Amino acid sequence: MDLDQLQRTDLNLLVCLHVLLEECNVTGTAKRLHLSQSAVSKNLARLRSQFNDPLFTRAPTA
Numbered sequence: 095m096d097l098d099q100l101q102r103t104d105l106n107l108l109v110c111l112h113v114l115l116e117e118c119n120v121t122g123t124a125k126r127l128h129l130s131q132s133a134v135s136k137n138l139a140r141l142r143s144q145f146n147d148p149l150f151t152r153a154p155t156a
Contacts, residue, residue: 106137
């Protein structure tokens with residue numbers, strides 16, 4: 095990511111990423127941020143696109 099891309103990054107996405115890293119799930123993140131699960135999923139899609147990284151891929155639970 096270059097400086098231009100970083101300057102265009104919505105800082106709210108970084109807040110969402112931070113909470114996602116703590117919660118490790120979309121539902122918990124949505125509750126903490128007082129957003130809908132759909133809104134957090136859309137933010138995650140934007141983060142994936144912005145950083146060109148799959149971020150938080152689903153894994154089977156044990």
